[in-house]
Amino acid sequence: xxSSYPITVxxxxxxxxxxxxxxxxxxxxxRRYAGFVNHxxxxxxxxxxxxxxxxxxxxxxxxxxxxxxGTWQLRRGDFRAHWNPAAGRGSIRxxxxxxxxxxxxxxxxxxxxxxxxxxxxxxxxxxxNGRAFLFSGVSGAGKTTISxxxxxxxxxxxxxxxxxxxxxxxYRACGTPFAGELARVGENCSxxxxxxxxxxxxxxxxxxxxxxxxxxxRLMRNILFFAEDANLVQSVFQSACDFVERVPVQxxxxxxxxxxxKLIR
Amino acid sequence: MTEKYNAKYIAKSxxxxxxxxxGEMMIMSAIDSTFFTLNPVATVIWQVADxxxxxxxxxxxxxxxxxxVDFETALRDAEHFVEEFSRHGILLVSDEAIRxxxxxxxxxxxxxxx
Numbered sequence: 001x002x003s004s005y006p007i008t009v010x011x012x013x014x015x016x017x018x019x020x021x022x023x024x025x026x027x028x029x030x031r032r033y034a035g036f037v038n039h040x041x042x043x044x045x046x047x048x049x050x051x052x053x054x055x056x057x058x059x060x061x062x063x064x065x066x067x068x069x070g071t072w073q074l075r076r077g078d079f080r081a082h083w084n085p086a087a088g089r090g091s092i093r094x095x096x097x098x099x100x101x102x103x104x105x106x107x108x109x110x111x112x113x114x115x116x117x118x119x120x121x122x123x124x125x126x127x128x129n130g131r132a133f134l135f136s137g138v139s140g141a142g143k144t145t146i147s148x149x150x151x152x153x154x155x156x157x158x159x160x161x162x163x164x165x166x167x168x169x170x171y172r173a174c175g176t177p178f179a180g181e182l183a184r185v186g187e188n189c190s191x192x193x194x195x196x197x198x199x200x201x202x203x204x205x206x207x208x209x210x211x212x213x214x215x216x217x218r219l220m221r222n223i224l225f226f227a228e229d230a231n232l233v234q235s236v237f238q239s240a241c242d243f244v245e246r247v248p249v250q251x252x253x254x255x256x257x258x259x260x261x262k263l264i265r
Numbered sequence: 266m267t268e269k270y271n272a273k274y275i276a277k278s279x280x281x282x283x284x285x286x287x288g289e290m291m292i293m294s295a296i297d298s299t300f301f302t303l304n305p306v307a308t309v310i311w312q313v314a315d316x317x318x319x320x321x322x323x324x325x326x327x328x329x330x331x332x333x334v335d336f337e338t339a340l341r342d343a344e345h346f347v348e349e350f351s352r353h354g355i356l357l358v359s360d361e362a363i364r365x366x367x368x369x370x371x372x373x374x375x376x377x378x379x
Binding site: 211212213216217220230231233234237238241244245 | 280281282284286287289291293295296298300302
Protein backbone atom coordinates (compact mmCIF):
# COMPACT_ATOMS: atom_id res chain seq x y z
CA UNK A 1 0.00 0.00 0.00
CA UNK A 2 1.35 3.45 -0.89
CA SER A 3 1.88 6.00 1.87
CA SER A 4 -0.09 9.20 1.80
CA TYR A 5 1.44 12.45 2.98
CA PRO A 6 -1.23 14.94 4.00
CA ILE A 7 -0.96 18.68 4.36
CA THR A 8 -3.76 21.10 5.23
CA VAL A 9 -3.47 24.53 3.63
CA UNK A 10 -5.80 27.10 5.18
CA UNK A 11 -6.27 30.28 3.16
CA UNK A 12 -8.95 32.81 4.09
CA UNK A 13 -10.05 30.55 6.94
CA UNK A 14 -10.86 27.78 4.44
CA UNK A 15 -8.84 24.62 5.25
CA UNK A 16 -8.18 22.34 2.29
CA UNK A 17 -6.51 18.98 2.87
CA UNK A 18 -4.10 17.83 0.16
CA UNK A 19 -2.92 14.22 -0.03
CA UNK A 20 0.17 13.31 -2.00
CA UNK A 21 2.14 10.08 -2.21
CA UNK A 22 5.39 11.99 -2.64
CA UNK A 23 6.89 13.28 0.60
CA UNK A 24 9.30 15.64 -1.19
CA UNK A 25 6.29 17.27 -2.90
CA UNK A 26 4.56 17.61 0.47
CA UNK A 27 7.70 19.25 1.85
CA UNK A 28 7.75 21.65 -1.08
CA UNK A 29 4.10 22.54 -0.33
CA UNK A 30 4.97 23.07 3.34
CA ARG A 31 7.69 25.54 2.36
CA ARG A 32 5.58 27.29 -0.27
CA TYR A 33 2.56 27.71 1.99
CA ALA A 34 4.52 28.34 5.19
CA GLY A 35 2.29 30.28 7.56
CA PHE A 36 -0.83 28.82 5.94
CA VAL A 37 -0.38 25.19 6.98
CA ASN A 38 -2.80 24.27 9.74
CA HIS A 39 -3.16 20.58 10.56
CA UNK A 40 -5.44 21.37 13.50
CA UNK A 41 -8.17 22.78 11.26
CA UNK A 42 -10.87 20.30 10.17
CA UNK A 43 -10.71 20.38 6.36
CA UNK A 44 -13.69 21.65 4.37
CA UNK A 45 -12.47 19.87 1.24
CA UNK A 46 -9.93 17.16 0.38
CA UNK A 47 -7.91 16.58 -2.77
CA UNK A 48 -5.81 13.60 -3.83
CA UNK A 49 -2.82 14.76 -5.86
CA UNK A 50 -1.45 12.37 -8.45
CA UNK A 51 1.95 13.45 -9.71
CA UNK A 52 2.79 12.81 -13.35
CA UNK A 53 5.69 13.50 -15.67
CA UNK A 54 5.98 17.15 -16.70
CA UNK A 55 3.54 18.03 -19.47
CA UNK A 56 4.80 19.21 -22.81
CA UNK A 57 1.80 21.50 -23.07
CA UNK A 58 2.30 25.13 -22.18
CA UNK A 59 1.09 25.91 -18.64
CA UNK A 60 -0.11 29.32 -19.80
CA UNK A 61 -2.71 27.95 -22.19
CA UNK A 62 -6.28 29.04 -21.39
CA UNK A 63 -7.75 27.45 -18.32
CA UNK A 64 -11.12 25.70 -18.63
CA UNK A 65 -13.44 25.44 -15.64
CA UNK A 66 -16.79 23.75 -16.19
CA UNK A 67 -19.45 22.13 -14.03
CA UNK A 68 -20.54 18.70 -15.20
CA UNK A 69 -22.95 16.48 -13.26
CA GLY A 70 -22.18 18.17 -9.98
CA THR A 71 -18.42 18.05 -10.45
CA TRP A 72 -16.17 20.93 -11.42
CA GLN A 73 -13.73 20.03 -14.17
CA LEU A 74 -10.56 22.13 -14.11
CA ARG A 75 -8.22 21.83 -17.03
CA ARG A 76 -5.09 23.56 -18.24
CA GLY A 77 -2.01 22.40 -20.15
CA ASP A 78 -0.19 21.51 -16.94
CA PHE A 79 -3.03 20.04 -14.82
CA ARG A 80 -6.36 18.25 -14.76
CA ALA A 81 -8.56 18.39 -11.67
CA HIS A 82 -12.02 17.24 -10.62
CA TRP A 83 -13.86 18.55 -7.61
CA ASN A 84 -17.25 17.57 -6.27
CA PRO A 85 -18.20 20.31 -3.76
CA ALA A 86 -21.15 18.34 -2.38
CA ALA A 87 -18.95 15.33 -1.61
CA GLY A 88 -16.17 17.60 -0.38
CA ARG A 89 -13.60 15.68 -2.41
CA GLY A 90 -11.57 16.06 -5.55
CA SER A 91 -8.48 14.94 -7.39
CA ILE A 92 -5.61 16.75 -9.07
CA ARG A 93 -3.33 15.31 -11.73
CA UNK A 94 -0.22 17.39 -12.35
CA UNK A 95 3.55 17.31 -12.33
CA UNK A 96 5.51 18.44 -9.25
CA UNK A 97 5.31 22.00 -10.55
CA UNK A 98 4.35 24.37 -7.68
CA UNK A 99 2.63 26.79 -10.07
CA UNK A 100 0.13 24.09 -11.05
CA UNK A 101 -1.11 23.43 -7.50
CA UNK A 102 -1.08 27.19 -6.90
CA UNK A 103 -3.41 27.67 -9.88
CA UNK A 104 -5.72 24.85 -8.84
CA UNK A 105 -6.03 26.30 -5.33
CA UNK A 106 -6.77 29.76 -6.72
CA UNK A 107 -9.52 28.39 -8.95
CA UNK A 108 -11.06 26.32 -6.16
CA UNK A 109 -11.07 29.33 -3.86
CA UNK A 110 -12.73 31.52 -6.52
CA UNK A 111 -15.51 28.93 -6.78
CA UNK A 112 -15.91 28.67 -3.01
CA UNK A 113 -15.96 32.44 -2.57
CA UNK A 114 -18.41 33.02 -5.43
CA UNK A 115 -20.99 31.03 -3.49
CA UNK A 116 -20.34 33.02 -0.31
CA UNK A 117 -20.42 36.58 -1.67
CA UNK A 118 -16.64 37.00 -1.73
CA UNK A 119 -13.94 36.91 -4.39
CA UNK A 120 -10.23 36.86 -5.12
CA UNK A 121 -9.02 40.25 -6.31
CA UNK A 122 -5.92 41.00 -8.32
CA UNK A 123 -4.57 43.46 -5.77
CA UNK A 124 -2.01 44.07 -3.08
CA UNK A 125 -3.37 44.22 0.45
CA UNK A 126 -2.11 45.47 3.78
CA UNK A 127 -3.32 46.05 7.34
CA UNK A 128 -2.67 49.31 9.16
CA ASN A 129 -4.21 50.32 12.48
CA GLY A 130 -6.45 47.25 12.40
CA ARG A 131 -7.97 48.04 9.00
CA ALA A 132 -7.21 46.55 5.61
CA PHE A 133 -6.38 48.57 2.50
CA LEU A 134 -6.40 47.08 -0.98
CA PHE A 135 -4.42 48.34 -3.97
CA SER A 136 -5.57 47.13 -7.36
CA GLY A 137 -4.75 47.92 -10.95
CA VAL A 138 -3.37 46.53 -14.14
CA SER A 139 0.13 45.05 -14.27
CA GLY A 140 2.61 47.86 -13.80
CA ALA A 141 0.17 50.11 -11.93
CA GLY A 142 2.25 49.79 -8.76
CA LYS A 143 0.94 46.93 -6.59
CA THR A 144 4.42 45.59 -5.91
CA THR A 145 5.89 49.09 -5.60
CA ILE A 146 3.41 50.23 -2.96
CA SER A 147 3.90 46.95 -1.08
CA UNK A 148 7.65 47.46 -1.10
CA UNK A 149 7.25 51.03 0.20
CA UNK A 150 5.09 49.99 3.18
CA UNK A 151 6.42 51.29 6.53
CA UNK A 152 7.20 48.90 9.44
CA UNK A 153 3.81 49.31 11.13
CA UNK A 154 2.06 47.83 8.07
CA UNK A 155 1.29 44.10 7.82
CA UNK A 156 1.44 42.88 4.23
CA UNK A 157 -1.40 40.53 3.27
CA UNK A 158 -0.28 40.01 -0.32
CA UNK A 159 1.32 41.87 -3.20
CA UNK A 160 -0.68 39.98 -5.82
CA UNK A 161 -4.02 38.35 -4.89
CA UNK A 162 -6.33 39.48 -2.09
CA UNK A 163 -8.80 37.09 -0.49
CA UNK A 164 -12.05 38.94 0.21
CA UNK A 165 -14.74 37.43 2.39
CA UNK A 166 -18.11 38.78 3.27
CA UNK A 167 -19.08 38.82 6.94
CA UNK A 168 -21.87 40.31 9.03
CA UNK A 169 -20.07 43.63 9.40
CA UNK A 170 -19.05 44.03 5.76
CA TYR A 171 -15.96 42.70 4.05
CA ARG A 172 -12.67 41.32 5.35
CA ALA A 173 -9.37 41.00 3.50
CA CYS A 174 -7.33 37.90 4.31
CA GLY A 175 -3.67 37.28 3.62
CA THR A 176 -2.70 34.83 0.90
CA PRO A 177 0.42 32.89 -0.02
CA PHE A 178 -0.12 33.93 -3.64
CA ALA A 179 2.91 36.14 -4.21
CA GLY A 180 3.71 38.44 -7.10
CA GLU A 181 6.97 40.14 -8.04
CA LEU A 182 7.80 40.70 -4.38
CA ALA A 183 8.07 36.89 -4.06
CA ARG A 184 6.99 37.19 -0.43
CA VAL A 185 4.17 35.18 1.11
CA GLY A 186 1.59 37.38 2.83
CA GLU A 187 0.78 37.21 6.53
CA ASN A 188 -1.97 34.79 7.49
CA CYS A 189 -4.29 37.29 9.16
CA SER A 190 -7.30 39.42 8.25
CA UNK A 191 -8.99 42.75 8.93
CA UNK A 192 -12.13 44.64 7.89
CA UNK A 193 -11.58 46.47 4.62
CA UNK A 194 -11.35 50.26 5.00
CA UNK A 195 -10.83 51.14 1.34
CA UNK A 196 -10.02 49.81 -2.10
CA UNK A 197 -7.67 51.97 -4.17
CA UNK A 198 -7.15 51.69 -7.88
CA UNK A 199 -3.54 52.68 -8.47
CA UNK A 200 -2.12 55.14 -10.90
CA UNK A 201 1.42 56.46 -10.80
CA UNK A 202 1.72 60.24 -11.20
CA UNK A 203 3.61 63.38 -10.18
CA UNK A 204 1.94 63.77 -6.77
CA UNK A 205 0.15 61.75 -4.10
CA UNK A 206 -3.61 62.20 -4.01
CA UNK A 207 -6.83 60.29 -3.43
CA UNK A 208 -9.93 60.93 -5.54
CA UNK A 209 -13.37 59.34 -5.52
CA UNK A 210 -14.49 57.05 -8.34
CA UNK A 211 -18.05 56.86 -9.69
CA UNK A 212 -19.80 53.66 -8.62
CA UNK A 213 -20.28 52.44 -12.19
CA UNK A 214 -16.59 52.97 -12.92
CA UNK A 215 -15.70 51.26 -9.63
CA UNK A 216 -17.72 48.20 -10.58
CA UNK A 217 -16.27 48.15 -14.08
CA ARG A 218 -12.72 48.24 -12.68
CA LEU A 219 -13.53 45.77 -9.93
CA MET A 220 -14.98 43.22 -12.36
CA ARG A 221 -11.88 43.60 -14.52
CA ASN A 222 -9.66 42.62 -11.59
CA ILE A 223 -11.66 39.84 -9.94
CA LEU A 224 -10.16 36.44 -10.61
CA PHE A 225 -12.79 34.21 -12.11
CA PHE A 226 -12.43 31.31 -14.47
CA ALA A 227 -15.66 29.33 -14.56
CA GLU A 228 -17.80 29.22 -17.68
CA ASP A 229 -20.99 29.33 -15.65
CA ALA A 230 -23.66 32.02 -16.11
CA ASN A 231 -25.07 31.67 -12.59
CA LEU A 232 -21.69 32.17 -10.99
CA VAL A 233 -20.91 35.16 -13.24
CA GLN A 234 -24.19 36.72 -12.11
CA SER A 235 -23.29 35.94 -8.53
CA VAL A 236 -19.85 37.54 -8.80
CA PHE A 237 -21.38 40.65 -10.42
CA GLN A 238 -23.84 41.02 -7.55
CA SER A 239 -20.99 40.55 -5.07
CA ALA A 240 -19.01 43.30 -6.80
CA CYS A 241 -22.04 45.62 -6.59
CA ASP A 242 -22.53 44.80 -2.90
CA PHE A 243 -18.85 45.48 -2.26
CA VAL A 244 -18.96 48.89 -3.99
CA GLU A 245 -22.03 49.83 -1.97
CA ARG A 246 -20.29 49.10 1.32
CA VAL A 247 -16.59 49.82 0.81
CA PRO A 248 -15.11 53.16 -0.34
CA VAL A 249 -13.49 52.70 -3.74
CA GLN A 250 -11.07 55.45 -4.72
CA UNK A 251 -8.30 56.31 -7.13
CA UNK A 252 -4.84 56.62 -5.56
CA UNK A 253 -2.34 58.53 -7.66
CA UNK A 254 1.13 58.19 -6.19
CA UNK A 255 4.79 58.87 -6.74
CA UNK A 256 6.96 55.84 -6.01
CA UNK A 257 8.30 56.85 -2.59
CA UNK A 258 7.21 56.11 0.95
CA UNK A 259 5.35 59.44 1.43
CA UNK A 260 2.26 57.89 -0.18
CA UNK A 261 1.71 55.91 3.01
CA LYS A 262 0.97 59.19 4.86
CA LEU A 263 -2.36 59.14 3.01
CA ILE A 264 -3.14 55.56 3.98
CA ARG A 265 -4.09 55.24 7.61
CA MET B 266 -41.89 57.35 -38.86
CA THR B 267 -39.62 54.44 -38.24
CA GLU B 268 -41.29 51.04 -37.91
CA LYS B 269 -38.34 48.77 -37.35
CA TYR B 270 -39.01 48.00 -33.70
CA ASN B 271 -41.99 50.10 -32.62
CA ALA B 272 -44.44 47.18 -32.91
CA LYS B 273 -42.00 44.74 -31.34
CA TYR B 274 -41.98 43.35 -27.83
CA ILE B 275 -38.82 43.33 -25.76
CA ALA B 276 -37.74 41.33 -22.72
CA LYS B 277 -34.56 41.01 -20.69
CA SER B 278 -32.36 38.02 -21.40
CA UNK B 279 -32.03 35.59 -18.51
CA UNK B 280 -28.26 35.46 -19.05
CA UNK B 281 -27.59 38.86 -17.53
CA UNK B 282 -27.03 40.39 -14.15
CA UNK B 283 -28.20 43.92 -13.46
CA UNK B 284 -28.21 46.35 -10.57
CA UNK B 285 -29.45 49.91 -10.05
CA UNK B 286 -26.67 51.58 -8.10
CA UNK B 287 -26.29 55.28 -7.37
CA GLY B 288 -29.08 56.03 -9.82
CA GLU B 289 -27.32 54.21 -12.65
CA MET B 290 -28.42 50.88 -14.10
CA MET B 291 -25.50 48.54 -14.61
CA ILE B 292 -25.81 45.38 -16.66
CA MET B 293 -23.39 42.56 -17.24
CA SER B 294 -23.71 39.78 -19.75
CA ALA B 295 -23.18 36.43 -18.08
CA ILE B 296 -22.19 35.03 -21.46
CA ASP B 297 -19.24 37.22 -22.37
CA SER B 298 -18.95 39.46 -19.26
CA THR B 299 -19.59 42.61 -21.32
CA PHE B 300 -20.47 45.49 -19.01
CA PHE B 301 -22.94 48.29 -19.74
CA THR B 302 -24.07 51.42 -17.92
CA LEU B 303 -27.43 52.83 -19.00
CA ASN B 304 -28.52 56.46 -19.25
CA PRO B 305 -31.79 57.44 -17.51
CA VAL B 306 -33.99 56.87 -20.59
CA ALA B 307 -32.46 53.48 -21.36
CA THR B 308 -32.84 52.59 -17.68
CA VAL B 309 -36.60 53.17 -17.89
CA ILE B 310 -36.86 51.07 -21.06
CA TRP B 311 -34.85 48.32 -19.37
CA GLN B 312 -36.99 48.36 -16.25
CA VAL B 313 -40.27 48.05 -18.15
CA ALA B 314 -39.05 45.53 -20.76
CA ASP B 315 -41.53 42.92 -19.57
CA UNK B 316 -42.07 41.10 -22.86
CA UNK B 317 -45.71 42.07 -23.22
CA UNK B 318 -45.59 45.85 -23.64
CA UNK B 319 -44.72 46.94 -27.16
CA UNK B 320 -41.82 49.32 -27.66
CA UNK B 321 -44.10 52.07 -28.96
CA UNK B 322 -46.28 51.72 -25.86
CA UNK B 323 -43.18 51.86 -23.65
CA UNK B 324 -42.12 55.06 -25.38
CA UNK B 325 -45.59 56.62 -25.11
CA UNK B 326 -46.40 55.55 -21.56
CA UNK B 327 -42.98 55.85 -19.94
CA UNK B 328 -40.49 57.89 -21.97
CA UNK B 329 -42.68 60.68 -23.31
CA UNK B 330 -44.56 60.81 -20.02
CA UNK B 331 -41.44 61.06 -17.87
CA UNK B 332 -39.01 62.98 -20.09
CA UNK B 333 -39.51 66.13 -22.15
CA VAL B 334 -39.14 64.51 -25.55
CA ASP B 335 -41.41 64.08 -28.59
CA PHE B 336 -42.56 60.61 -29.62
CA GLU B 337 -40.57 60.46 -32.87
CA THR B 338 -37.26 61.35 -31.21
CA ALA B 339 -37.88 59.08 -28.24
CA LEU B 340 -38.81 56.14 -30.45
CA ARG B 341 -35.75 56.61 -32.63
CA ASP B 342 -33.46 56.62 -29.56
CA ALA B 343 -35.30 53.64 -28.08
CA GLU B 344 -34.84 51.67 -31.29
CA HIS B 345 -31.10 52.36 -31.28
CA PHE B 346 -30.91 51.09 -27.71
CA VAL B 347 -32.95 47.98 -28.50
CA GLU B 348 -30.94 47.24 -31.62
CA GLU B 349 -27.60 47.47 -29.80
CA PHE B 350 -28.74 45.44 -26.81
CA SER B 351 -30.39 42.75 -28.87
CA ARG B 352 -27.14 42.44 -30.84
CA HIS B 353 -25.34 41.70 -27.56
CA GLY B 354 -28.03 39.21 -26.53
CA ILE B 355 -29.02 41.38 -23.57
CA LEU B 356 -32.54 42.07 -24.83
CA LEU B 357 -34.86 39.63 -26.57
CA VAL B 358 -37.01 41.06 -29.40
CA SER B 359 -40.15 39.43 -30.77
CA ASP B 360 -43.11 40.21 -33.06
CA GLU B 361 -45.38 38.74 -30.38
CA ALA B 362 -45.61 39.13 -26.65
CA ILE B 363 -42.90 37.15 -24.85
CA ARG B 364 -44.50 35.00 -22.18
CA UNK B 365 -42.25 33.82 -19.40
CA UNK B 366 -41.28 34.54 -15.84
CA UNK B 367 -40.03 38.15 -15.69
CA UNK B 368 -36.38 38.80 -14.85
CA UNK B 369 -36.10 41.18 -11.91
CA UNK B 370 -33.19 43.57 -11.50
CA UNK B 371 -30.95 42.51 -8.62
CA UNK B 372 -33.06 39.36 -8.34
CA UNK B 373 -30.03 37.13 -8.33
CA UNK B 374 -28.37 37.21 -4.95
CA UNK B 375 -25.11 35.37 -4.40
CA UNK B 376 -26.71 32.61 -2.39
CA UNK B 377 -29.60 32.13 -4.79
CA UNK B 378 -27.35 32.01 -7.82
CA UNK B 379 -24.78 29.68 -6.36
